[in-house]
Amino acid sequence: MTGSPHNHSADTGHVHSHDHGHSHVPAVTKDNEHNILVSFLVILSFMVVEAVGGIxxxxxxxxxxxxxxxxxxxxLGLAYLAFxxxxxxxxxxxxFGYARFEVVAGLVNAVTLFGIVGWIIYEAIGRFGAPQPVMAAxxxxxxxIGMIVNLFVLWYLTRGDTEHVNIKGAVLHVMGDLLGSVGAILAAIVIWLTGWTPIDPILSVFVAMLILRSAWGLLKNTLHILFEGAPANVNSDMVIQHIQDNVPDVASVHHVHVWSLTSGRVLATLQVQPTAQADIRALIKQVEHELETKFNIEHSTIGLDLEGDASCSLENPPQLNAAHIGHNH
Structure with a gap:
């Protein structure tokens, strides 16, 4: 919905201006979706083959x-569903639609990975004590074949938009699995040439550590987002300093909150106190521009503190002295 700003000040003393002409959803190409879906089907199919082969x-x-x-x-499945x-x-x-689906699903994914790692390590310890025969050929x-599949998927994924956060994550996953395939090949060669089967559980633990590393990173990232943590490249102090240094006619910046809605989508709320001679509309637009270009903040809500004592406290919300101008990207 687009249109002129709507001002509501008769009863509350607040001014709200909302521009809904921009989408909150990042652009996703058909190529991205297709590459992710094909890669998902290939990986899932061979995963079943590899599990049967392992048994x-x-x-x-x-x-x-x-x-x-x-x-x-x-x-890959979560990336496709997110698209x-x-x-x-x-x-x-x-x-905000279903943007946080991938975050919640990522949390479930991380917990599942910890379970897989626990099972692999438990089985490896048992095999160290009682080695089992392994058919090397x-x-x-x-x-x-697993290495070839991973190389194909890696090549196929990088044919698309590799800057998209979901594509980047999928590429990192496949690169890690490629190392696992190389480890399995080395274990098979050692067993074939020497008959030394303990190399099998040793390398399985190595693969488990790769999974654990991915699981830990995923768990930290998802919890950080769910706890409304600031992205790695921006925090409230950085926003305050940058706005005060780069936007004329800003007397002060305060009550800054920056968080991620989901991976790669950053939101912010803040209050600015303009100087007496400030052009309010030009000031707001410049603040929005700085937030978007410097910190990649796609949605910002900016409150105007006209008397220098506005508060965002839940117990003592701003009264007649604050004019809020929100802008949606």
């Missing part, structure tokens, strides 16, 4: 790599 050959390293491929499939759900328009109950064949 038949007796290789824990293959099973661990299959677990790692499962994490890839989940990541699809991102098309849904916000409504009265979900004013089938293990080697499946591991080589």
């Amino acid at each position: 038949l050959s007796g290789s824990l390293a293959l099973l661990a790599d299959a677990g790692h491929m499962l994490t890839d499939a989940i990541a 699809r759900l991102g098309r849904r328009k916000p409504d009265a109950k979900r004013t 089938p293990m080697l064949i499946v591991a080589i």
